Amino acid sequence: MPLEKSTIYIQNKIKTKPDFGILLLGSQFNQLVKEIKKPICISYEEIPNFSKLYGKFIFGEIEEKKVVFLIEPFSLYEDKKEKNTFPIVLCKNIGIDKLILINISVGVNPNYKMGDVMLVKDHINLFPEKSIFSMNPMKNQNSFFGVTEEPYDKKMLEIAENIAMNHNIIIQKGVYVTFPYPNYKTTAEYAMIRSMGGDSVGMNNIISYVIAARSMNLRVFAISIIMMGLSNQHKSHHTDSIFQKMEKSIPILILIVKEFIKFCS
Numbered sequence: 001m002p003l004e005k006s007t008i009y010i011q012n013k014i015k016t017k018p019d020f021g022i023l024l025l026g027s028q029f030n031q032l033v034k035e036i037k038k039p040i041c042i043s044y045e046e047i048p049n050f051s052k053l054y055g056k057f058i059f060g061e062i063e064e065k066k067v068v069f070l071i072e073p074f075s076l077y078e079d080k081k082e083k084n085t086f087p088i089v090l091c092k093n094i095g096i097d098k099l100i101l102i103n104i105s106v107g108v109n110p111n112y113k114m115g116d117v118m119l120v121k122d123h124i125n126l127f128p129e130k131s132i133f134s135m136n137p138m139k140n141q142n143s144f145f146g147v148t149e150e151p152y153d154k155k156m157l158e159i160a161e162n163i164a165m166n167h168n169i170i171i172q173k174g175v176y177v178t179f180p181y182p183n184y185k186t187t188a189e190y191a192m193i194r195s196m197g198g199d200s201v202g203m204n205n206i207i208s209y210v211i212a213a214r215s216m217n218l219r220v221f222a223i224s225i226i227m228m229g230l231s232n233q234h235k236s237h238h239t240d241s242i243f244q245k246m247e248k249s250i251p252i253l254i255l256i257v258k259e260f261i262k263f264c265s
Contacts, residue, residue: 002048003090003093005048005049006048006090007090009047013042014094017066017095018066018067018095019066019067019096019098020062020065020066020067020068020098020264021067021088022068022099022100022257023072024071024103025101026102026104031250031251032102032254032257033069035062035254036061036062036069037060038061039058039059040059040060042056042057053087054072055072056071057071057087058071062257062258062261064262065262068096070087070088085208088216089212089216092213096218097217097219098218098220099209099219099220099221100222100260101120101209101221101222101223102257103206103224103225104224105176105224105225106200106202106228107199107200107226107227107228108193108199109172109199112172112174112226114226115226115249116171116225116226116249117169117171117223117226118171118172118174118176118200118225118226119157119222120152120175120224122151122152123152123175124175124196124197124198125178125207126178126179127208151210151220152210152220153220156264157173157221160221160256160260171256172199172226174198174200175197175198175200176198176199176206176207176224177198177201178202179202202224206222210222221260221264223253225246225253
């Protein structure tokens with residue numbers, strides 16, 4: 001079995017199973033990777049049956065908990081119809097029971113500003129249905145029915161909120177919308193997404209990962225850095241300037257994630 005060979009290869013390298021999988025969608029989160037202790041880096045290409053995938057796993061410890069980072073190539077305008085969730089399936093197979101998703105998104109809520117940290121409490125999927133159903137690693141559409149009840153773990157959200165409160169950090173908690181990003185340009189689309197209950201719009205389809213994880217009964221927690229707010233949507237921003245302005249949020253993100261790993265069981 002392909003999955004068995006991949007699993008055995010990883011287990012022989014790391015010896016102990018990780019508790020958390022952490023998927024980083026954006027190179028600006030590299031500072032978080034530097035927090036890992038005793039790192040073991042395994043590229044996808046060296047793993048049996050991963051020859052057509054690109055990325056790497058980094059196994060190690062954060063706050064004395066075993067973790068694995070899933071680091072995949074990132075495109076600002078992601079338009080893939082299908083994303084292979086095999087790395088998450090493999091992580092489940094080697095022992096993780098909790099998945100943390102971290103990315104950037106654009107604020108639609110007028111109260112959001114650039115650099116805000118948003119905890120994802122729910123989502124709205126506007127990607128084509130076919131691309132989502134093809135993500136199901138169990139190949140059983142019935143496994144999707146439970147996802148709508150609690151895609152994002154409520155106890156995990158409470159832990160993150162308490163961490164923010166204890167450190168006097170102002171955070172947002174909102175609904176994440178996945179929208180084919182190259183089409184997301186007009187004031188009318190902002191208004192439409194806001195009217196349906198969206199607070200931010202993602203540049204990558206984390207929902208495919210959420211569905212894959214929940215179909216395997218993994219607990220899911222997602223956090224997003226707001227790249228731009230509704231109030232400045234029409235202002236001209238150079239990409240480098242945007243990321244520079246977001247840098248002040250990275251230490252806050254690192255603090256929250258480290259504390260979250262420490263206290264989440």
